[in-house]
Amino acid sequence: MTTVSRNRLIVGWLVAAILGLVIAASTDLTALPFTGNEKISAVFLLDGQAYFGRLHDVPWSSTVSLSDVYYFDDARRAPTDLAVALVRRGAELHQPADGMQIRREKILAIERVSLGSEVGRAIAAQRALERPASSR
Amino acid sequence: MEPPPPRAALVVSRRVLMLAAAAAIAALVVIALAISGVLARGGMAYTLATRDEIAGQQAAAERHIDRAYAQSVDQVKKARALRLAIPAAQADAIAVKALADLAALRHSGFVAVGQAVGLASDAAEGYAKVAEQAADGRQARPQPSPTPVLLAPRFYAIVARMGELAVRISDDATTALTASPTASPSPSRSSGP
Numbered sequence: 001m002t003t004v005s006r007n008r009l010i011v012g013w014l015v016a017a018i019l020g021l022v023i024a025a026s027t028d029l030t031a032l033p034f035t036g037n038e039k040i041s042a043v044f045l046l047d048g049q050a051y052f053g054r055l056h057d058v059p060w061s062s063t064v065s066l067s068d069v070y071y072f073d074d075a076r077r078a079p080t081d082l083a084v085a086l087v088r089r090g091a092e093l094h095q096p097a098d099g100m101q102i103r104r105e106k107i108l109a110i111e112r113v114s115l116g117s118e119v120g121r122a123i124a125a126q127r128a129l130e131r132p133a134s135s136r
Numbered sequence: 137m138e139p140p141p142p143r144a145a146l147v148v149s150r151r152v153l154m155l156a157a158a159a160a161i162a163a164l165v166v167i168a169l170a171i172s173g174v175l176a177r178g179g180m181a182y183t184l185a186t187r188d189e190i191a192g193q194q195a196a197a198e199r200h201i202d203r204a205y206a207q208s209v210d211q212v213k214k215a216r217a218l219r220l221a222i223p224a225a226q227a228d229a230i231a232v233k234a235l236a237d238l239a240a241l242r243h244s245g246f247v248a249v250g251q252a253v254g255l256a257s258d259a260a261e262g263y264a265k266v267a268e269q270a271a272d273g274r275q276a277r278p279q280p281s282p283t284p285v286l287l288a289p290r291f292y293a294i295v296a297r298m299g300e301l302a303v304r305i306s307d308d309a310t311t312a313l314t315a316s317p318t319a320s321p322s323p324s325r326s327s328g329p
Contacts, residue, residue: 015156019163021220023170038181070289078296079204081196081284085296088289113182118286125185125193125288129252 002097040113040120041066045106051089052119053109054098064107067099070123152286178234185288190253196285197249197295204299205242208306209235215310221317234309243268245298252290 041055043066052103053066075085090096148156185193216231246267250260287295 004147008148008152011146012291025166040183054310073210073294075296078292078297078301079302080206080287080295081200082286085292086286086289087292103150120183121189122193122286122288123184125190126185126290127182128185128190129288129290131184132254 018134037052037115040123042110042111042113042114042119043102043107044109045102046108047106051100051102052086052123053089063103064110065101066098068123069100070095070119070126075102084125086119088126149173149277161182161227193285193288194249194253196282197287197291198246198267198271198289199282200287200295201242201249203273204295204302205238205245205271206275208238208302211306212238212309212313215313217312220313222313227313230312235304237305239268241298241301241305242271245294246291248294248298249291252294 035095039054040052043051043053043064044054045051049071051066051069051071053069056065056067058064070086072084072087073087074083076083078085097107108125113123115121212231212234216227220227222230243264246264247260249264249267251257255263
């Protein structure tokens with residue numbers, strides 16, 4: 001092997017390794033597209049409100065976006081087991097149609113919702129109920 | 137004149153350079169798609185509840201509807217059991233009507249739950265009758281409180297509306313039962329001489 005071809009090989013491996021590191025570092029292996037589980041996030045705001053949904057976090061944007069959004073509502077007056085209820089965003093007076101944008105500086109924390117949690121199961125049930133009866 | 141001595145250099149052919157550029161562009165596109173969420177939105181798994189999980193939610197919704205019904209029925213019966221100022225026949229009529237309204241409300245709540253899980257109108261009516269019988273049976277034989285369930289928003293909307301209306305019916309009945317027997321004329325200022 002000549003010096004030139006050896007150099008090419010080393011450069012090629014270096015580039016591949018760096019690319020692999022970058023992709024691996026920015027990838028959630030448990031939520032890969034087409035293969036992994038769904039990733040539902042909880043976004044807690046500084047004012048105490050929390051929203052649940054699919055988080056789209058683009059690093060260069062000053063906002064994060066949530067789609068398929070749910071939030072907690074006061075259910076102390078309702079005859080339920082819990083003092084809070086999960087409400088799907090979209091039934092408000094202005095009927096928001098396309099997710100929500102949240103400014104980064106208003107966010108206190110972002111956590112991942114376990115799919116087996118009460119919130120995860122209630123969201124999964126809501127989706128199943130929204131499907132046409134024929135496809136259930 | 138002698139040519140300059142060869143220096144160590146990385147010699148890359150044009151073909152290799154083009155391939156490397158194409159690979160770099162492709163990698164950049166993939167990374168940009170991944171970061172922007174396009175791939176994720178297109179291929180993300182979508183979690184749906186199983187039939188068993190829906191059945192659990194449905195049972196919880198039924199239980200909550202029946203709880204609202206039982207609380208309101210209890211309120212009406214307690215108000216009727218008081219020593220009232222209105223005639224007994226009138227009190228009975230108010231209580232009977234309130235209890236009938238509450239029963240109809242519970243029935244329509246069960247029908248709404250049945251429709252939410254995809255039953256047709258007739259099937260939902262049948263389901264509601266079975267659910268009513270089961271609920272009456274549970275009231276006769278009280279059972280330990282099950283694990284709390286966070287309802288799906290669609291079930292919660294039904295339960296919350298049912299609870300709201302049940303409270304309104306029982307409150308109205310209580311107000312009517314505890315009213316004074318005859319509407320006494322409200323004192324009005326008479327114009328002085």
